[in-house]
Amino acid sequence: DDDDNSPTIATTLATLPSNNSEETTTVDGINLEEIKKFAKAFKLRRLALGLTQTQVGQALSVTRGPAYSQSAICRFEKLDITPKSASKIKPVLEKWMREAELKYGDRLKNGPTNLQDLVSDLNTKKRKRRTSFTPQALEKLNDAFELNTHPSGTDMSTIAQELNYDREVIRVWFCNKRQALKNSAKKSKSNQINDDNE
Amino acid sequence: DDDDNSPTIATTLATLPSNNSEETTTVDGINLEEIKKFAKAFKLRRLALGLTQTQVGQALSVTRGPAYSQSAICRFEKLDITPKSASKIKPVLEKWMREAELKYGDRLKNGPTNLQDLVSDLNTKKRKRRTSFTPQALEKLNDAFELNTHPSGTDMSTIAQELNYDREVIRVWFCNKRQALKNSAKKSKSNQINDDNE
């Protein structure tokens, strides 16, 4: 029922004069300032509980109706979302926040460290141990990277099998490798500065 | 005087009975509970200000003494650090936190969104201090290490003076050298990657 081509809240608020102190900024009867304030409180509470956007998104389905994706939570926090969407999600998050406070409120004093058990129902995942690639494997990976920086899924499976590593590990290696390449490219640009002798 | 092979704070606290409610857990006169509490407060404040570990690490050099690496901040927050190291870093972070509160306290209400400008002055990159030993110095150091891996304070002062390096630098060199020795000793064991269950 809503095609909703309206601008995002962040955009709308950014175009306002900055001395728009307490005038309620409303769109379609939705108070943008209030949503902004809530979004900040929400994010702080999430962080205080030591939860990720993904975890909260999944947790929503437990306390209430729909689960939301990590992207949805991200966009809400950034207000990169239309007023209509925001006012639809907000009550869901509010409900979650109230329940989270009741449930874990006393634990907030102890902080997120030992909260893993509290969210174990949401996410039991432990951080994977850092992989050490053998020099031989690295050489092959680099060779493959030079041929193709974006191997297909099949390619990666082949490489993974060949080198006897997990496919996911190989995928991440290529991601990080592309990042590194991009960074070093950026860096060489800033090296043109120091051709003076020292 | 401290080669410091002590366990990390996190490890120490983890081995305690959980009903160790308010008994002060001290090691070498260092109150671990207090550090834990501070580490949490610090992290929350950092997040509330919307700063990364890297940014805070660099900011330290502005408000006070040494800059710390992102790794150092990370390890402090996780308490993946020995009590001695922690009690050395803590006052630096405390000072930063106090100043950050005074400086940006009123902005905390508005959240991290527009804080980039606030930290721009902090982001001026600080050079990394790194000692490089001359080959001659290294040779003498290695000779001394072979004679005695744990020279006394007086010995180290002598060596420092003789080689014209700071005493602290020499002390650290011996620490690192012992670590290297230890690591290379137990290295051969950890080279299999994929025989464990996953």
Added chain:
DNA sequence: AGCATAAATAATAA
């Protein structure tokens, strides 16, 4: 004590 980079998380593209 910190670099290099793997892994995890947040942000953006599709």
Added chain:
DNA sequence: TTATTATTTATGCT
């Protein structure tokens, strides 16, 4: 929403 990139955190090594 899912897929992917960009950014940040965590960790093996030294």
